[in-house]
Amino acid sequence: QVQLVESGGGLVQAGGSLRLSCVASGRTFSSYHMGWFRQAAGKVREFVAYSSWNGGITNYEDSVKGRFTISRDNAKNTVHLQMNSLRPEDTAVYFCAAGVGYISNRPVDYRYWGQGTQVTVSS
Numbered sequence: 001q002v003q004l005v006e007s008g009g010g011l012v013q014a015g016g017s018l019r020l021s022c023v024a025s026g027r028t029f030s031s032y033h034m035g036w037f038r039q040a041a042g043k044v045r046e047f048v049a050y051s052s053w054n055g056g057i058t059n060y061e062d063s064v065k066g067r068f069t070i071s072r073d074n075a076k077n078t079v080h081l082q083m084n085s086l087r088p089e090d091t092a093v094y095f096c097a098a099g100v101g102y103i104s105n106r107p108v109d110y111r112y113w114g115q116g117t118q119v120t121v122s123s
Contacts, residue, residue, distance in 0.1 A: 002026050002098050002112040009094060009117030012086055016121070020081040022096030022114055029077040030054070033103045035110055036070060036081045038092035038119075047105035048094070049081060059105065063089075086121045093118050 008020040020036070035050040049060045049070040058070055067086075072079040079096060094117055097110035104110075 002028070002032065004096050004098060004112055004114035006094065006096050006114040006117040009119045011120045011122065014086060014088055014121055014123050016086050017082070017084045018086065018119060020083065020094055020096075020117060020119075022079045022081075024077040024079075024098065026077070029098075030074040032098040032100055032112075034070075034072055034079040035097045035099065035105070036079075036094060037097060037107055037110075038090075038094045039116075040092040043092075045095070045107050047107070050103060050105060051079065052103055057103065059103075061105075083119070086119075088121045088123045091119060091121050 003025040006022045033052050036048040037045050039045040047061050051058050051070045051072050055072050067084050069082040096114045098112040099110040
C-alpha cells in the first residue's frame, strides 16, 4: 500500500513556473515507477510524464517536452514535476501515480494515486 500526497499547485501567469511535489508513504518507493497525469475540467485524464524506478528512463507527453522535467529522490520518497514556460492550456488538476511492472503512459496501468493539486495558468 502506498499513499501519495501532491503539493505545489497554484495560480501562475503564462510563461511562469511551478514545481509540483509528490511524497509517498511506505518503504518501497523505489520499487515503483512514477507518473504525472493531469485532468482539465470536462476532459479525460491524460499522461504528462513518467520516471522509471531510478530515474534512468523518463518520457513526456509531446506538448510538455522541453518545458517540464520529472525527477525523483528515492531517499526522500519524493517525485517532482518542474514546469516551466507554462501555458493556459496546462491548466488542470495534476495527479501523481505509482505503478509496478511495465512502465506505461496509460492511467489504467498505475495502481496508486494522489488526490491531485490544481494548477491554473492565466493568460
